[in-house]
Structure formats: structure tokens, C-alpha cells
Amino acid sequence: MTRAAIAESAPKHAVPDRPRVVRMPSDWWDAPSVVALALTPATQPAKTARRFTRSTLTRWGLGPLADDAEVIVAELVANAVCHTEAGATSDDRDPGRGDPRIGLRLFRRAGEVMCAVLDPSDAAPVLRAPNGETECGRGLQLVDALCDVWGWSPVVGQGKAVWAILFCA
Numbered sequence: 001m002t003r004a005a006i007a008e009s010a011p012k013h014a015v016p017d018r019p020r021v022v023r024m025p026s027d028w029w030d031a032p033s034v035v036a037l038a039l040t041p042a043t044q045p046a047k048t049a050r051r052f053t054r055s056t057l058t059r060w061g062l063g064p065l066a067d068d069a070e071v072i073v074a075e076l077v078a079n080a081v082c083h084t085e086a087g088a089t090s091d092d093r094d095p096g097r098g099d100p101r102i103g104l105r106l107f108r109r110a111g112e113v114m115c116a117v118l119d120p121s122d123a124a125p126v127l128r129a130p131n132g133e134t135e136c137g138r139g140l141q142l143v144d145a146l147c148d149v150w151g152w153s154p155v156v157g158q159g160k161a162v163w164a165i166l167f168c169a
Helices: 003-009 026-030 045-059 063-087 139-146
Strands: 033-038 103-109 112-119 149-155 159-167
Touching: 033 045, 045 063, 045 103, 045 112, 063 112, 063 139, 063 159, 139 159
Parallel strands: none
Antiparallel strands: 033 103, 103 112, 112 159, 149 159
8 A cells, every 4th residue: 555545544633723722720730749940042942851851750750751751842842932032022031041931840740740831922832734845833743642631821921831741650
């Protein structure tokens, strides 16, 4: 069977023009295990976030989740940096200090881990249909494929948090 025939026979999933908007449950902020990392856009934030995530999950005894979690946080951080830089003015950031409003939070509760990236943008993330002609726009497709549930939540006075939950044993 050719690749085109396989693609035609595959089930078609409608891709929404926006993510599942599920409010981040307020009790997550009080999760028993929470770690945070401030990210500076100019210093390879996705790489820093991946290393921090792998190290944290390994320390929590959740190493098997690290590969998926690394991809998820890298994509969420890349989106945050891209959209923060696109919408920022010179008054929004002190270039010498970086932007402390971009941050990674990892939350652990019984049976699940949440990866959340906070950024100052109020714009909702958009899950786009894959397009073979563009070089960007696939990050949230990866997040959607790798996690059990994801969404975004406004953070009063600070923009939003885009988050993904991975279930674990």
C-alpha cells in the first residue's frame, strides 16, 4: 500500500481552531510537589527547560515520563518566547534582566504531573491543522499527541499559563 493510500484510509480527526480550554484547577497551585524555573528568552530557554524537566522527573522517580515531558515543555516554552517577543514593547522588558514573567512550573500529584508555562501574553494558544508547506505551527500538535490533556488558563495580571498533564502510575 502506498503512503498516499495509507493517509487516505486513516481516520480523519477534526482539528479545532482552538485548544481544549479547560481551566487549570485551582488546587493544582497547592500541589504537594511544585518546582519553578524562571526563563530568560536570550539564553536557550527551551534547552534549559528540557534539562530542568528531566532532572526534576528523575528526582521524583518519574523518569519514564521525561522524554514526552521534555518535548512538551520545549514546545510550550518556544511558543511563549515567540509570542512574548512578538507582542512585547521596550517598556515591557529590561533586556539586561531578561523577562521573569516567562516561567516553567512542574506540579506533581498522585497519578499525574502537570507541566505549565506562564507568559505575559493574553492571546489564547491555537491548535492548527498540520500544513506540509509551513515550517511552524506544529508544536501544539505534538503537545496534544503526547499528553493526556492540555489547555490554558488566564493568570490574573500576568498573562496566561499553557499547561499539559501526563498521567503516571
